[in-house]
Amino acid sequence: MKSMKNIDSNKKRSLAGHFLYNLQTSLRILVVMVVVLGIAYPVILAEVGQVTLPFQSGGSILEFNGQKVGSKLIAQEFESAKFFHPRPPGDSASGVDPHITPENAYSQIKNISDATGIHQNSLRTLLNLNIEQNKVTNGLFFAPPYVNVLEVNLELVQQYPEVYDRLQQVEKEDNTAALNGQSQQQQKVKQRGENNLG
Amino acid sequence: MDTTVQLGVLIVGTIGLATIFGTYLARMITFEMRPLEKTLARVESGFYKVIGINATRQMGWKEYFFALFLTNMVVVVFVILVLTFQNYLPLSEGKDGFSFDLAFNTAVSFITDTNLQHYAGDQQLSVTSHMVAITFTMFIAPASGIAAAFAFIRSFIRKNYGLGNFYVDLTRIIVTLLLPVAIVSALVLMVIGVPQTLQTSVETNTLESIINNNSSNSQTINIGPVASLESIKLLGTNGGGFFVSNSGHPFENPTGISNMYEMFLMLIIPLSLPIAYARLMGKGRGLAILVAMLIGFGTMVAISTSTLSGPLLLETRFGSFGSALFDTVSLGSNTGAVNSALAGMSPEAITSFFLGMFVQAIPGAVGTGMMTMIIFVLLTLFIVGLMVGKTPEFMSMKIGPKDIKLAVYIFLLHPALILVPTVIALGTGNAQAIVGDQVTPMGYTQTLYEYTSSAANNGSDYFGPSADTPFWNYSTGIVMFLGRYLPLALLLAIAGSFTMKDRKEVIEPIKTQGPLFITILVTVTFLLTALTFFPFIILGPFSI
The missing domain is CATH 1.20.5 (Single alpha-helices involved in coiled-coils or other helix-helix interfaces)
Structure with missing residues (x-):
């Protein structure tokens, strides 16, 4: 024991x-x-x-007139009818992708042409150039064709400075015409919603 | 055209890479000469010295499992502490500490190679937590799984010698396999556009605000050390994203090229292990396992791409095929990093995802996938042995009743871990709190998916941060824990049993190679899975 x-x-x-x-x-x-x-x-x-x-390691931040204008890879809201618009945040998986299908982009051409006076064919060429550029970025075969909204809008502003210079005045006039602060408030709410989505 | 090229590049690329890595892994398992052996050995012995590992000490299966378990639990305690008190740590940027139940869920989730996330990474985790708690654990978890597979394979080679030393295996796998590949991959991803910085966010203007001279209209873009997390997230079949939308977020997966590269990363090691097995146990045997995995994976791809998904809740730059293929790779390899929202995928795709998580071996997670496939080989041998009336043999060793019992436990554990908690969640109303009072087939599918993903250590889910409640955190935490360590213990017990067996150089009654065996193996695997889970698939995704 x-x-x-x-x-x-x-x-x-x-x-x-x-x-x-x-x-x-x-x-x-x-x-x-x-x-x-x-x-x-x-x-x-x-x-x-x-x-x-x-x-790249800093987030692919693009510059315009010496100011940071956002990331090439992240969508931003465009209010003005003079610009191409990304998908609504709730429509994609990330909610922040700046990419739209060529069909979606082509369907916006008429409105933008009406608002800016830029010829529809010029807008179409601009889109096609961006689509081609993206194709190369994706090794030709590894992604469906798409348009990067921010890149295209930046290109528009750079190619047609006189059209987009007046954006500010036109919108100010619109605001005074509306004669209330509601639209501004709506903008703020929208922005907050976006921030929450991250 | 695009789809054919993508699929072709994926298959040829991964099998090519897996052949190279498989040879390397085989040498790691048997401690043979690798390329740059002298340098690698010097680095390794440096680590042994600093950590204090006696590299010559051999472990039996119990000690091996115990060392694995204890190392993992030390990490769990550490991660819980870091997450709970992240607000007191450097670079916290005002981010609150996690509640205990969320910290527990997250710690268990990452150490079990699951990466189920009930939080929003870029919003709730500090840079320190992302690096020290998440990225660090993303190395330890897969290294533990691969180490167990090493020990498992050694049991067929070595008789009565010991299965190796867990600490040695863990160190070598991290230092001379995962870390070098992760560094190179992080650099590749950075070139493609994945950020890597210690900053948490960038404040920028928007194009309209600059034109309107209205700088108050600025946006905050969350960034951080994404690339270093991303590469090991996929290489180790972890799957936990930096952002909520995981590999759908443009910063985690910017282009079609990164999409393909990330698929490579998820498949390399799971497909290398059968090739390592082929090098060590005979070409035919390894090929049989590899081909069975690829047939299963091919079936998943065929099902998930049979109908179009989206475009709602999918990323435009990936489209229906790019999303379905990526998610199928991710679910087949039990990574769990999806590049689309699951809610945007077709019911067929979801069925295919369930198939991957039910089988867990087509090709399955690093380490555990291959071991699970060998369990299916054992079960197949047993069933076929019964049919022809011969004692089943594997590697010229008799398979005893004990081995079969252990294999059956491993198989039966999986449905038990999925279905019991699903019933509890639906019965107690905790599922309804998320999916709505009326449980639709969609709501049922989401609940089933949550526990299937937890039990399979996959980590993809529908719920995300909405499941950050004590019930979901604890219940999925327990399921992930049991779904990882019980099978690992049983697998190592089988290894312990095999390493004691007599080897006789006789002709095996049933050869575990060749087209006939592969056909039977695939059929048995499919039948066993289908018989167990079909009713639940019919109630779920089939009814959506």
Whole structure:
């Protein structure tokens, strides 16, 4: 009986020792790997990105007149009838993709032409150029044809500065004509909704 | 045309890459010479020294599992602490700490390679949490799964020697497999347009606000260390996105090229393991497993692309085919990173996704997918053995009643872990709180999907942050936990049993290779899965 007890207690002690040995190793793995994988890996990559790929690693931010105008990859709202419009946020998976199908873009041509006086054919050419450009970006075969709304609108503003210079005045006149602050309030609400979608 | 090219590039590319990686993995399993062996060995021994690992110590299956389990649980405690107290950590940017139930769910979710997310990453997680809790765990979880597969394969090679050392395997898999590929892939993704920065957001104007000289009309764009998370998210079949819309978000998956690259990443390791197996156990045996996986995966692709999905709730730049293919790869490999909203996918596609999660082996997650397929091989041998009246043998070893019992437990555990909680959630009204009082086939499908995804350690779901309630956090947390560690323990127990067996160089009564065996294996796998789950599929996606 005595010897049996001894064996038992030995076993228990070794089990506890075993547990402690493994716990210590696990904790050391935690510390070392958190430093290597959780800190060094992403931080070094971020530094490398800042130096070698500043545009992409910073979120593909485009500039216009020296100001940040948004990300090439993220949709923004366009109120004016002079611009192409992205899909409503609730329509896509991310809710922030700036891409629309060529059919959708072509269907907006008439309205934009009416609002700006730009010839429909010119708008169509502009869209086709963007579609071709996107095709190359996607290795010809790896995505269906699409239009990047922000890129196309930027192109419009750059190609037709006189048309889009007057945007400001026209809209101000519209606002005074409406004679109430409702439209502005609506804008704010819409924006908040967008922010929530992230 | 586009679809053919995409499918062709995907299949040829992944099988080509898997051949290279499979050879490398085979050498890792048996500790043979790899390319750059001297350098790699020096780096590894550096890690052993710092961590304090006795690399020569061998482990039996119990010790191997215990080491895996304990290491994982230490990570769980760490992640819970980081998430709960993230507001006290650096770079918190005013983000609140997680509630305990959400932190528990998230920690279990990531360590089990599931990555079910009941939170919105870019809004609720600080940069520190994203790196130290999420990205870090995304290495440990797949490395644990691959390590278990290494031990499992060794049990067929080694007799009475031990299955290896878990700490050695974990370190080697991270340092000389996952980390180098993750770094290269993160750089590739950055070139394509995935951000990588420690900033949390960029304030910019909009085009209209600049033209209108109205700079108050600005937008906030959330960014962060996305590329470093993205590459290991897919390489380790983790699947937890930086953003809510996961690989649908333009920052996680900017173009069709990144879409293809991310599919490569998800398939490389799951398809490499059967090739490693072929190198070690005989070409025919490994090929049989690989072909069975590809037939299953091909079936999934055929079903999910049979009808058009969207365009509502799909990303325009991927379209119906690009979304269905990506999601099928993701569900087949149990990654769970979708590039579309599930609600936008056709019922056929959803059925195909369920198929992937039910089988868990076409090709399944890194490590566990291949082991699950071998379980189907054992079950097939048993059933065919009964039919022809011969004792089933595998690798010239007799399969005993104990092995078959363990294999059957693994198989039966899966439906139990899915169906019991689904009934509880619907019976207690917790499901109705999300899907609505009237449980439609859609609502039922969403509930079934949540637990199927948890039990299969997949991680895609319909609910997202709307399921951030104690009931859903705890129930899915428990299902993910059991769905990971019970099968792993049983698989390693089978390995423990095989490593003790006598090997006889005799002709096996039923060869586990060749077209006939592959046909039977695929049929048995399909039948077992169909018999178990068909009623629930008919009530769910079939009725939508």
